[in-house]
Amino acid sequence: MKRAFVTGITGQDGSYLAELLLAKGYEVHGMIRRSSSFNTQRIDHLYQDPHIMGVKLFLHYGDLADAVRMTKLMYELKPDEIYHLGAQSHVRVSFDIPDYTGDVTGMGTIRLLEAIRESGLGKKVRFYQASSSELYGKVQETPQRETTPFYPRSPYACAKLYAYWATVNYREAYNMHASNGILFNHESPRRGPTFVTRKITMAAARIKLGLQNRLFLGNLDAKRDWGFAGDYVEAMWRMVQQDQPGDYVIATGETHSVREFCEEAFGLVGLDWKDYVRHDARYERPSEVDLLLGDPSKARRVLGWKPRVTFKELTRMMMEADLKLARQELAIQHSESIEVPLMMTPKSKGSQKVAPTKKSQKTKVK
Ligand code: NAP
Ligand code: GDD
Numbered sequence: 001m002k003r004a005f006v007t008g009i010t011g012q013d014g015s016y017l018a019e020l021l022l023a024k025g026y027e028v029h030g031m032i033r034r035s036s037s038f039n040t041q042r043i044d045h046l047y048q049d050p051h052i053m054g055v056k057l058f059l060h061y062g063d064l065a066d067a068v069r070m071t072k073l074m075y076e077l078k079p080d081e082i083y084h085l086g087a088q089s090h091v092r093v094s095f096d097i098p099d100y101t102g103d104v105t106g107m108g109t110i111r112l113l114e115a116i117r118e119s120g121l122g123k124k125v126r127f128y129q130a131s132s133s134e135l136y137g138k139v140q141e142t143p144q145r146e147t148t149p150f151y152p153r154s155p156y157a158c159a160k161l162y163a164y165w166a167t168v169n170y171r172e173a174y175n176m177h178a179s180n181g182i183l184f185n186h187e188s189p190r191r192g193p194t195f196v197t198r199k200i201t202m203a204a205a206r207i208k209l210g211l212q213n214r215l216f217l218g219n220l221d222a223k224r225d226w227g228f229a230g231d232y233v234e235a236m237w238r239m240v241q242q243d244q245p246g247d248y249v250i251a252t253g254e255t256h257s258v259r260e261f262c263e264e265a266f267g268l269v270g271l272d273w274k275d276y277v278r279h280d281a282r283y284e285r286p287s288e289v290d291l292l293l294g295d296p297s298k299a300r301r302v303l304g305w306k307p308r309v310t311f312k313e314l315t316r317m318m319m320e321a322d323l324k325l326a327r328q329e330l331a332i333q334h335s336e337s338i339e340v341p342l343m344m345t346p347k348s349k350g351s352q353k354v355a356p357t358k359k360s361q362k363t364k365v366k
Contacts, residue, residue, distance in 0.1 A: 004028050
């Protein structure tokens with residue numbers, strides 16, 4: 001049985017990748033951050049009590065800022081494959097916390113690569129680095145392919161540039177099976193709510209149900225090559241299975257503006273986005289990436305990979321999921337209007353059981 005180690009397993013991609021690997025019979029070990037609130041919602045459906053026999057998913061505390069812990073995990077687990085997805089992944093936020101982003105998203109990769117070498121796994125393990133189309137930034141050619149020069153436009157992209165070259169360097173210097181997936185934007189119902197597609201589908205659903213009346217966005221002209229995350233984790237796995245490591249663009253080959261995404265999403269619930277979307281400069285970036293459009297022909301040729309979900313199908317999938325969540329939110333609001341008084345202690349004077357009643361028909365408890 002193959003053993004995989006996944007950083008960023010609690011994120012969008014980590015959750016889809018864990019599903020894929022478990023379905024293929026892998027034993028999966030994920031590194032998670034200690035958090036004061038639960039951060040495993042995306043993988044809760046996969047998690048089983050480790051005391052049960054035959055469990056295949058294991059979670060370990062760790063952090064990309066902690067080299068010692070990662071080295072220890074490499075010694076203990078000795079994985080066959082490593083999928084390095086953990087990162088501070090928000091581009092706008094990286095302008096606010098550039099130091100942290102550089103440390104976790106850039107240096108985190110070299111810490112993990114060193115942990116692999118230090119534990120003697122360098123020759124044996126296969127390593128995947130979550131590189132990004134943000135590397136192309138101020139694009140030097142369109143469409144962007146593996147040979148297109150990079151021009152990063154944010155602290156996030158600069159950190160990813162470091163991680164990209166660290167991966168190439170460890171491949172060349174130490175003969176490691178280390179590959180970069182240069183993934184263009186990929187979305188899903190599990191996308192973080194502050195990324196633009198999810199922000200739009202959540203708002204369109206909540207507006208439709210009367211839970212919200214405005215959506216504030218930044219630059220509507222930016223264009224992205226949006227695919228489905230479930231398709232993209234399949235490409236990661238295929239890269240790692242190749243005899244030779246390499247770098248691959250993973251994209252749909254189609255680009256759409258943020259405005260078009262709004263039109264499509266609001267249109268699906270019978271609304272005109274122009275009636276609800278307002279501009280807020282806070283959501284703009286000091287330097288923007290105007291256009292991303294990938295050429296995935298190498299991935300098609302070498303990996304036999306192609307995207308299955310179209311732009312329209314993706315938007316529909318996200319809208320359906322967010323409508324469901326908005327309906328649940330509405331139902332919770334409704335149930336909160338039903339008053340359930342706390343029980344008094346049995347010994348206290350005048351204690352009495354009260355059946356739940358609607359606010360509108362309040363019963364006085366004496
Ligand atoms: P995501 O949803 O933001 O997930 C990021 C993951 O990294 C989460 O599990 C997060 O943990 C973890 N993480 C953050 N800081 C960490 C730290 N200091 N130590 C350990 N783990 C940490 O991102 P995603 O969309 O799944 O993307 C996965 C990877 O692909 C990222 O590296 C991203 O930069 C890259 N990428 C994404 C796209 C895309 O369009 N989605 C495209 C190209 C590349 P918490 O859950 O605790 O926050
Ligand atoms: N987040 C956000 N919020 N973006 C907005 C908004 C808004 O209110 N309004 C307009 N946008 C524009 C951004 O300026 C950007 O041009 C575009 O929408 C997409 O923004 P995000 O969804 O935040 O994604 P991203 O392209 O910056 O970065 C994502 O994709 C990269 C791959 O190209 C992230 O997942 C990165 O981690 C990933 O590497």
